[in-house]
Amino acid sequence: MSINLDQIKAEISDVGLKATHQRIVIYDYLMKSKTHPTVDRIYDDVKNHIPSVSVATIYRVLEDFVTAGLIYKVATREGTMRYDANTAPHNHIYCTNTQDIIDYNDQELNDLIANFLSKKKIKNFKISDIKLQINGEKLDPDDSVSIN
Template identity: 35%
Template sequence: MKFSKQRELILDTIMKSDIHPTADYIYNSLKKDNPNLSLGTVYRNLAQLVENGFIHKVSMPNQSDRFDKNIKPHAHIICDVCNEVYDIDSSSIKCFINNLSSEHDVDISSYNIVFKGICKSCKKADLKI
């Protein structure tokens, strides 16, 4: 896979991000300094980056897809309050996947588990009210 300047900028934006950005977020972050960048270009490059294993796409029901720099198997939680997406890398989930694999005699190569709830920051903010 060739890396154009735009593809490098898009990947760099994701890799430096502390969030799971949407295509719109990436586009808006880069547009000011790259006026020739189109939203279509961002989507096409994101698809290529996902297809080639550089990033992971996190699909959420009734929401825009998010993009994750962490390509290792892990789960996510979406906060019901702030709508942010957080990684959950837990030995409990790994144990669950291993048990599921053994119980059903299958080899699980990947998974996409998304929990909904309230993140730590929103829980703390709610306690202050």
């Protein structure tokens, strides 16, 4: 447990959800995860902490978190859903080979796009967020991707 337990409980309670053991473990796991895990991956890892956990609970809790805005859900080109506890605006680098999703934080780029679009008039539409997905392939699948 790297992140403060009381803080996790508070964050769950603050969005109007009961801070159950399952929710605490799942949220803690997502907060620590950098890999944007699938439901299956989350299920397997949560089972190490709560062997009796049901897969239905994983689906339910994740959906509750998404609805509450605690986490984001990301659809990949492969059709599998991935979950991300990083709710700050950021973009994703996606490796079409390994299916790795790597966070790409760049305030300058965010601003550049936001400024550009604010000058355009998109009629009958209210923008809530803008996501850039950088697709491609890792040159060495075993090595990590780094920026600058």
